Amino acid sequence: MALNLERQLTFAANTGTLIPLPKVLTIPHLDLNLGTLAAFTWGGLYVLLEPVAGTILALICLGGAAVTNTALSENPTLTNRIAIGVHVVCWLLQFLGHGAFEGRAPALLDNLAQAIFLAPLFVWLELLFKFGYRRELQDRVRKAVQVEIAKFRQKKSGAAKNGKAQ
Numbered sequence: 001m002a003l004n005l006e007r008q009l010t011f012a013a014n015t016g017t018l019i020p021l022p023k024v025l026t027i028p029h030l031d032l033n034l035g036t037l038a039a040f041t042w043g044g045l046y047v048l049l050e051p052v053a054g055t056i057l058a059l060i061c062l063g064g065a066a067v068t069n070t071a072l073s074e075n076p077t078l079t080n081r082i083a084i085g086v087h088v089v090c091w092l093l094q095f096l097g098h099g100a101f102e103g104r105a106p107a108l109l110d111n112l113a114q115a116i117f118l119a120p121l122f123v124w125l126e127l128l129f130k131f132g133y134r135r136e137l138q139d140r141v142r143k144a145v146q147v148e149i150a151k152f153r154q155k156k157s158g159a160a161k162n163g164k165a166q
Contacts (some may be wrong), residue, residue, distance in 0.1 A: 005134035025056070027065035046121050051135065057124045 019032040043058025066077045071079045098106045108115035129138045 001014060027066075029069045030062065031069060033069070035068060036062075036065045042117065042120065045117055046124075049118075050125065053125055053128055054121065057121060061120075061125075 011150070017031040017033055018037065023034060039058075039061040043054070043061045046054030046057045046061075048054070094106055094108075098104060106115065107119065125133070125137075128134075
């Protein structure tokens with residue numbers, strides 16, 4: 001879900017050009033609509049947080065915005081139908097996946113900003129870690145996650161002992 005930004009940005013691309021620019025400053029298929037501005041915002045954040053992986057993800061975001069803008073200009077009805085369907089299915093799968101595999105709610109319910117801005121970078125880094133990217137970062141994150149999981153389990157078992165349902 002998180003890596004398919006072209007579909008996620010389709011809704012935002014419907015805004016039309018918000019900031020008209022002279023033709024020489026316009027990048028093809030990247031009119032400054034809400035989707036393109038979101039891609040620049042997310043991409044910039046990712047570059048600041050993790051320069052190498054963030055730059056690649058920023059380019060993926062901008063590419064997704066360009067593809068979505070193109071699809072929207074060619075067939076807006078079909079693009080919107082696909083976007084709505086993918087959006088609904090992905091949200092359902094996210095809640096189902098978190099419930100089935102993690103046994104807890106998605107981060108969206110804990111921290112909305114983190115879920116919206118950082119979740120795509122998290123998924124991207126998880127993929128890069130599989131290929132050996134920044135092993136030291138992966139090890140530090142894995143250790144911190146184990147600490148958080150232990151806290152969560154301790155809190156959950158403590159609540160169960162007190163008769164409180166979670």
